[in-house]
Amino acid sequence: MGKAPKKRFSDSDDLKDLERLVRSAGTYVVATEDLRPRVIEAARDRILNRRINRCFLGGFASCLVL
Numbered sequence: 001m002g003k004a005p006k007k008r009f010s011d012s013d014d015l016k017d018l019e020r021l022v023r024s025a026g027t028y029v030v031a032t033e034d035l036r037p038r039v040i041e042a043a044r045d046r047i048l049n050r051r052i053n054r055c056f057l058g059g060f061a062s063c064l065v066l
Helices: 012-028 035-065
Strands: none
Touching: none
């Protein structure tokens, strides 16, 4: 069985309905106050882990070359 074709919003009424739906979701979905600090902290942790991995792998590669 094939996949169902994706619906395209070519009709202006469909686009208006979609826009209305998205706008109504804006009042329904609310971010918590600590969302931004948690995201920033997670990004910093990920960057730190990448740096540590890069240093470790660089040192390991240097040992292999010697």
